[in-house]
Amino acid sequence: MTVRLGVLSTARINELVLPAAQACEQIEVLAIASRELARAERYAAQHGIERSYGSYASLLEDRDVDAVYIPLPNALHIEWSERALEAGKHVLCEKPLARRRQQAEQAFDIAERVGLVLAEAFMYRHHPQTLQVKSLLGAGAIGRLRLIRASQSFTITQAGDVRYSRALEGGALMDVGCYCVNLARFVAGEPERVYGEQRRGDDGIDLLFSGTMRFAEDVLAQFDAGIDVPTRDFLELVGSDGTMDVHDPWMSGSAEPLITIRRDGETEHLTTEPGEAYRLQLADFAAAISGEREPRLGRADATAQAAAIEALYASADSGRPVDLGEPGRPGKEPARR
Numbered sequence: 645m646t647v648r649l650g651v652l653s654t655a656r657i658n659e660l661v662l663p664a665a666q667a668c669e670q671i672e673v674l675a676i677a678s679r680e681l682a683r684a685e686r687y688a689a690q691h692g693i694e695r696s697y698g699s700y701a702s703l704l705e706d707r708d709v710d711a712v713y714i715p716l717p718n719a720l721h722i723e724w725s726e727r728a729l730e731a732g733k734h735v736l737c738e739k740p741l742a743r744r745r746q747q748a749e750q751a752f753d754i755a756e757r758v759g760l761v762l763a764e765a766f767m768y769r770h771h772p773q774t775l776q777v778k779s780l781l782g783a784g785a786i787g788r789l790r791l792i793r794a795s796q797s798f799t800i801t802q803a804g805d806v807r808y809s810r811a812l813e814g815g816a817l818m819d820v821g822c823y824c825v826n827l828a829r830f831v832a833g834e835p836e837r838v839y840g841e842q843r844r845g846d847d848g849i850d851l852l853f854s855g856t857m858r859f860a861e862d863v864l865a866q867f868d869a870g871i872d873v874p875t876r877d878f879l880e881l882v883g884s885d886g887t888m889d890v891h892d893p894w895m896s897g898s899a900e901p902l903i904t905i906r907r908d909g910e911t912e913h914l915t916t917e918p919g920e921a922y923r924l925q926l927a928d929f930a931a932a933i934s935g936e937r938e939p940r941l942g943r944a945d946a947t948a949q950a951a952a953i954e955a956l957y958a959s960a961d962s963g964r965p966v967d968l969g970e971p972g973r974p975g976k977e978p979a980r981r
């Protein structure tokens with residue numbers, strides 16, 4: 645089965661996703677929409693896309709489009725995911741799907757009601773290196789997991805970038821810190837308590853965010869994320885018996901996948917097959933649409949991810965730690981220590 649995909653906007657990230665779609669035999673990019681028809685037409689011609697639309701809504705009316713990919717600014721993710729689902733389209737939405745748990749729950753309620761796939765696009769989760777990290781931890785490669793340290797940062801070079809806009813839900817945690825949070829949840833389960841600090845810019849968005857998360861069995865995570873500091877991609881996992889350094893953990897660069905394990909005075913370097921995260925993400929989406937399996941990042945993952953982001957911002961805004969009630973659900977009064 646080939647999934648005929650529509651793309652909502654001419655976002656820069658498409659430059660990585662469109663070649664991946666071309667390499668993915670289950671996907672055909674049929675249509676592109678932009679806020680301006682001329683831009684959509686130009687883009688379609690440049691990228692060999694058959695159909696172009698001058699609004700996102702008009703693409704959703706195309707009956708031949710089975711599914712949409714949504715690389716819009718963050719504040720538009722939920723609105724257009726919901727509109728696409730209501731129009732009968734499966735949805736692959738860029739990270740982060742939502743800033744608040746309730747928004748994510750509502751979108752998945754719609755997906756379940758209409759019987760369509762909704763998935764959050766954390767492409768690094770599809771990469772063999774990420775899966776290998778998890779399986780090495782499961783096999784006890786560094787003993788019991790104790791600490792996760794993660795960073796992602798870069799300097800925005802383009803004036804007017806959507807990441808600088810409060811109205812469009814930019815900010816360091818939403819843009820890049822979400823990867824650190826996602827990885828910590830992937831390997832340690834859902835956080836029980838979080839604490840955040842931020843340095844804000846003119847528009848009130850977080851230019852730098854630093855967070856701590858506490859998980860079951862006393863596993864701790866520390867992360868930082870920035871959008872006006874130099875590029876850093878970092879992940880270290882510390883266990884009772886060893887440490888694991890994960891090179892290029894978010895697949896931002898083109899470097900060879902590499903995991904370094906230090907244990908008992910020995911150092912071991914493990915390479916993984918290169919894997920193309922964006923293609924694997926699209927293949928996973930297509931497999932979920934055809935009913936072969938659930939998407940790798942479905943409801944439970946995306947709603948708990950939104951809950952963690954919500955709690956971290958609530959903590960940074962209040963200056964107090966936030967306890968999450970049921971796994972991934974904020975609500976309890978902050979605990980005092």
Ligand SMILES: NC(=O)c1ccc[n+]([C@@H]2O[C@H](COP(=O)([O-])OP(=O)(O)OC[C@H]3O[C@@H](n4cnc5c(N)ncnc54)[C@H](OP(=O)(O)O)[C@@H]3O)[C@@H](O)[C@H]2O)c1
Nearest residue numbers: 653654655656657678679715716717718738739740767806
């Ligand atoms: N997974 C990854 O590796 C990865 C990497 C980068 C970004 N992302 C995510 O992808 C999304 C897009 O990021 P990007 O850097 O590609 O964004 P971008 O280049 O700024 O593109 C966003 C697009 O959204 C449309 N848009 C609609 N309303 C807008 C508004 N009010 N202001 C500006 N643009 C508006 C525009 O397209 P039209 O004018 O054509 O309508 C614009 O080109 C974000 O959610 C980001 O987190 C993911």
